[in-house]
Amino acid sequence: MRYLVRRLLWTLAALLGVSLLIFVLVRLIPGTIIEVITGTEGQLSPQQRLDLLRSFGLDRPLPVQYALWLWNMLQGNLGWSFRTSQPVAGLLVSRLPITVELAVLTVICVTLIGLPLGVAASITRSVRLKTFVQIIGLVGLSVPNFWAGIVLIIVASFAFHWFPALIFVTPWQDLPVNLEQMSLPVLSLALGLAAVVLRMTRSSMLEVLGQDYVRVAQAKGLSHSIVLLRHALRNALIPIVTVLGLQMGTLLGGVVITEQIFGLPGLGWTLLNGVYQRDYPVVQGAVMLFAVLFVLTNLFVDLTYTYLDPRIRYQ
Amino acid sequence: MSRVEAELRDAPRQSAWPVRRPGYRRFVRRSPVTVIGAGLVLAVVLVAIVAQIIAPYGPNSQDAQPLLRPDRRHLAGTDELGRDELSRLIYGARVSLYVGGLAVSIALACGATSGVLAGFYGGWVDNVTMRIMDVLFSFPAIVLAIAITSILRPSLTNAMIAIGIVYAPIFARIARGPTLAVVTLAYIEAARAVGLPNWKIMLRHVVPNVSAPLIVQTTVSLSTAILTEAALSFLGLGTQPPTASWGLMLSAARQYMLLDPWIAVLPGAAIALTVLGFNLLGDGLRDLLDPRIRTL
Numbered sequence: 282m283r284y285l286v287r288r289l290l291w292t293l294a295a296l297l298g299v300s301l302l303i304f305v306l307v308r309l310i311p312g313t314i315i316e317v318i319t320g321t322e323g324q325l326s327p328q329q330r331l332d333l334l335r336s337f338g339l340d341r342p343l344p345v346q347y348a349l350w351l352w353n354m355l356q357g358n359l360g361w362s363f364r365t366s367q368p369v370a371g372l373l374v375s376r377l378p379i380t381v382e383l384a385v386l387t388v389i390c391v392t393l394i395g396l397p398l399g400v401a402a403s404i405t406r407s408v409r410l411k412t413f414v415q416i417i418g419l420v421g422l423s424v425p426n427f428w429a430g431i432v433l434i435i436v437a438s439f440a441f442h443w444f445p446a447l448i449f450v451t452p453w454q455d456l457p458v459n460l461e462q463m464s465l466p467v468l469s470l471a472l473g474l475a476a477v478v479l480r481m482t483r484s485s486m487l488e489v490l491g492q493d494y495v496r497v498a499q500a501k502g503l504s505h506s507i508v509l510l511r512h513a514l515r516n517a518l519i520p521i522v523t524v525l526g527l528q529m530g531t532l533l534g535g536v537v538i539t540e541q542i543f544g545l546p547g548l549g550w551t552l553l554n555g556v557y558q559r560d561y562p563v564v565q566g567a568v569m570l571f572a573v574l575f576v577l578t579n580l581f582v583d584l585t586y587t588y589l590d591p592r593i594r595y596q
Numbered sequence: 597m598s599r600v601e602a603e604l605r606d607a608p609r610q611s612a613w614p615v616r617r618p619g620y621r622r623f624v625r626r627s628p629v630t631v632i633g634a635g636l637v638l639a640v641v642l643v644a645i646v647a648q649i650i651a652p653y654g655p656n657s658q659d660a661q662p663l664l665r666p667d668r669r670h671l672a673g674t675d676e677l678g679r680d681e682l683s684r685l686i687y688g689a690r691v692s693l694y695v696g697g698l699a700v701s702i703a704l705a706c707g708a709t710s711g712v713l714a715g716f717y718g719g720w721v722d723n724v725t726m727r728i729m730d731v732l733f734s735f736p737a738i739v740l741a742i743a744i745t746s747i748l749r750p751s752l753t754n755a756m757i758a759i760g761i762v763y764a765p766i767f768a769r770i771a772r773g774p775t776l777a778v779v780t781l782a783y784i785e786a787a788r789a790v791g792l793p794n795w796k797i798m799l800r801h802v803v804p805n806v807s808a809p810l811i812v813q814t815t816v817s818l819s820t821a822i823l824t825e826a827a828l829s830f831l832g833l834g835t836q837p838p839t840a841s842w843g844l845m846l847s848a849a850r851q852y853m854l855l856d857p858w859i860a861v862l863p864g865a866a867i868a869l870t871v872l873g874f875n876l877l878g879d880g881l882r883d884l885l886d887p888r889i890r891t892l
Contacts, residue, residue: 427826564743
């Protein structure tokens with residue numbers, strides 16, 4: 282319990298640091314934000330400039346600006362888009378489900394590919410299977426996900442004459458079409474992560490399988506699958522979950538590029554569009570949201586340790 | 597615990613990263629994968645160095661039809677502007693290694709320095725430095741790199757700086773751990789007693805003893821830096837046209853991928869092979885230099 286409180290406090294501190302960094306980064310934009318918005322450098326009279334600065338609250342001292350920004354953010358106000366004048370918070374919230382769906386489906390896919398293959402590679406005697414798994418592991422690590430996406434599109438269209446619908450459909454509108462659209466992006470993202478999980482599963486399983494308690498379990502006549510799942514895999518899971526947690530950054534980063542390639546209007550797509558249009562409130566909000574997602578998934582991963590291994594009781 | 601007891605406890609391990617002298621020949625035989633990795637890296641480096649000699653055309657010369665299929669004159673076809681794809685791939689190796697190398701140097705310089713300082717001085721220096729690194733760690737790497745490049749304006753140099761900043765915390769963490777272990781050892785105390793200034797102690801006695809994991813991380817980071825550069829260029833936030841960069845070529849080819857899959861596949865393959873080379877080499881170096889950390 283004390284650990285939980287400390288961990289939560291620590292998460293809050295990290296997020297505070299994140300917000301400060303983003304605030305400082307945005308102030309580093311060359312030229313004042315006013316010129317970026319109006320695009321009319323030197324054409325504003327000093328009075329007009331001053332009025333604009335005041336209307337955005339940019340004439341106040343920086344610490345006050347930061348405090349105000351933080352306060353607004355806590356109330357769910359992330360400012361307004363320079364381009365569409367839409368509230369940024371609303372925009373991001375409407376995009377979030379797509380990104381979450383993509384990420385969750387990818388994690389499921391990664392687990393479904395990585396775990397069984399890793400376990401298989403750790404117990405098989407077949408050299409061919411071992412080599413196959415090793416090659417998948419290495420290829421997956423080295424292939425950039427954006428290239429995987431492109432190759433998947435080429436293969437799908439040339440070899441299978443398969444073109445998923447271009448306009449994004451939410452799962453509530455039409456689940457099968459949505460899943461069809463998600464399949465290639467998920468696969469392109471999952472390949473690299475599955476390779477990491479697979480390699481970790483294999484080495485972690487190999488280590489656990491050599492332990493005495495596994496031999497005891499076998500010796501007392503438990504069935505092979507029970508020994509494997511309940512005794513070996515459960516104990517091998519901790520490093521696997523750790524690695525999966527460490528890869529969350531790769532996953533969330535990959536989401537940005539994958540959404541761009543496949544035209545999925547999620548958070549990453551919104552971030553990039555904000556970048557291309559120099560829509561800084563959107564960029565600022567999206568980057569903040571990505572950091573929040575990342576920190577929260579890490580928190581979640583940390584907390585699953587205690588569940589997976591009751592021996593872990595953080596001081 | 598008295599000083600002596602603490603000394604005795606630490607006596608068996610003199611340094612945090614023992615220098616082993618493994619049989620290199622045996623290593624090569626036992627780990628052919630590392631040799632393959634080294635070979636791939638060497639090949640890419642060579643190609644980058646002699647690009648001018650081996651490239652059949654200039655990277656930006658438009659002297660053919662656009663989107664030609666591979667034939668005898670253009671072994672890899674031509675891109676959407678009629679530039680020789682093979683030549684651009686060859687010149688692209690330069691950009692990748694240049695950006696990747698400098699970005700990792702920035703990350704290593706900033707990260708390792710702050711890590712060693714944090715571990716050496718401890719106390720508030722340690723706290724402040726590592727908290728800053730933790731904040732940098734709270735972003736998905738590519739998202740932070742995108743944010744930094746978009747604010748500094750997209751360019752090759754800024755992509756390099758962004759990648760350097762994003763990967764600095766890893767080096768800081770990797771340098772700090774062993775430094776913490778090393779500073780408690782007798783030879784550091786001896787160096788202090790002799791009256792060496794702190795910077796000399798760090799340079800002569802700490803850094804050499806924490807360098808093994810840093811070398812491994814440098815190799816691994818080169819592969820991630822090359823990937824990140826490709827990703828940023830792919831998104832239009834890194835290298836700008838007309839410079840031949842693999843990520844940029846891939847992004848341009850994306851529009852024509854169903855017309856001409858060649859130009860969409862080859863730059864990616866170049867990235868993948870280079871990254872694979874650094875990954876294999878990194879794995880091998882890890883086993884060689886630091887037997888305690890097992891490959892993930």
